[in-house]
Amino acid sequence: MKALRFLILGLACGGFVNHLQASDLEIALSSDAAQFTFRSDSSLIGWGGADLAFSFLYTDADDFLGEFSLMQFSQPSAENRFTLGVGVKAYIGRLDADDDSVLAIGIGGEVRYTFPGSMPMAIYLGGYIAPEITSFRDTDGIVEYVLGYQIELLPQTTAFVAVRNIEIESDNNPDYKLLDSDVRIGVRLTF
Helix, strand or coil, rough: CCHHHHHHHHHHHHHHHHHCCCEEEEEEEECEEEEEEEEEEEHHHHCCCCEEEEEEEEEEECCCCEEEEEEEECCCCCCCCEEEEEEEEEEHHHHHHHHCEEEEEEEEEEEEEEEEECEEEEEEEEEEEEEEHEECCCEEEEEEEEEEEEEEECCEECCCEEEEEEEEEEEECCEEECCCCCCEEEEECCC
């Protein structure tokens, strides 16, 4: 059954990528979860200069969460290595433990410091919050944060290690945590 779900997801995401002509594919794995992200410039929806991303998170507890985000970043310079970003993210999914459906819209941001060098490296901290007023269905709120380190191994390949935590409050379980609170490793391929 899991294999069938992944096959259907792959076909659906493949159609999305071909339609949007994505420029990044990111795969992040932890001991309990896998996340696949397709990222492109927002000019594909008529508003250029921001990052447009669609991702799918699947856990070993049969939870799944789709995410659609749009984030605008400041440009780093030789004098200022800090990059700031602000954006919005929509969540949709299902928590298998209580059969809760997730639907929420959050706002958030990211701060990133890029180290100079021949192999660019960066550390970043980001997060989103979806309060009860923008949470629907069985969802009462979402809090997400990520702390990570990345290094550009090749001109179009970046590896990273990060800690990402997503807490989802629902009608049936006010303290439910989606099982993506482990250390995750991943790779981002640009094409």
